[in-house]
Amino acid sequence: MPRAAKTTKTTKTTKTTKTAKVATATKAVKKVKAPKNAGGIEFNNFEPYKPKRGEKYMNEQQRAHFKTILLNWKSDLMQEVDRTVNHMKDEAANFPDPADRATQEEEFSLELRTRDRERKLIKKIDSTMELIDMDDYGYCEACGVDIGIKRLEARPTATQCIDCKTLAEIKEKQEMG
Numbered sequence: 001m002p003r004a005a006k007t008t009k010t011t012k013t014t015k016t017t018k019t020a021k022v023a024t025a026t027k028a029v030k031k032v033k034a035p036k037n038a039g040g041i042e043f044n045n046f047e048p049y050k051p052k053r054g055e056k057y058m059n060e061q062q063r064a065h066f067k068t069i070l071l072n073w074k075s076d077l078m079q080e081v082d083r084t085v086n087h088m089k090d091e092a093a094n095f096p097d098p099a100d101r102a103t104q105e106e107e108f109s110l111e112l113r114t115r116d117r118e119r120k121l122i123k124k125i126d127s128t129m130e131l132i133d134m135d136d137y138g139y140c141e142a143c144g145v146d147i148g149i150k151r152l153e154a155r156p157t158a159t160q161c162i163d164c165k166t167l168a169e170i171k172e173k174q175e176m177g
Contacts, residue, residue, distance in 0.1 A: 045072070049149055057146050058138040067132050069156050074125045077118050084111050124157045140164050
């Protein structure tokens with residue numbers, strides 16, 4: 001019986017050690033892991049707009065609300081670009097081991113791909129800011145219907161209402177598949 005207890009203790013120690021190694025490896029991976037969403041940075045640090053009864057769609061307050069969201073989002077993206085440049089300068093090393101070099105190059109490639117997507121998103125944010133300045137923001141470019149406050153808060157760079165976007169995605173699937 002004491003031998004079995006000893007084996008259980010050894011197994012628990014081994015599991016604890018493995019868990020610690022996995023946790024350490026996970027922490028290391030999280031530092032280089034790509035952001036979850038397409039833009040790289042979440043823009044959910046705003047107070048949702050609550051329209052008042054009878055309020056006109058896309059009035060000055062609403063446009064200011066979305067302009068603030070877009071400016072903050074762009075600022076966050078620009079900070080990420082700066083962090084990436086600094087990270088790549090600091091982490092650039094000539095590893096003697098080819099596997100280490102390949103790992104570093106793959107990490108850099110992944111970061112650069114992410115930044116390229118964010119660069120495109122920054123351009124989209126800039127074009128959306130122009131739409132706000134021209135008072136064309138918030139209306140579907142295909143049919144002219146109001147896109148809606150909630151949809152714009154979910155995706156501030158949206159240029160189509162949900163119906164037109166759904167139709168466009170269905171057409172794209174049919175053409176591609």
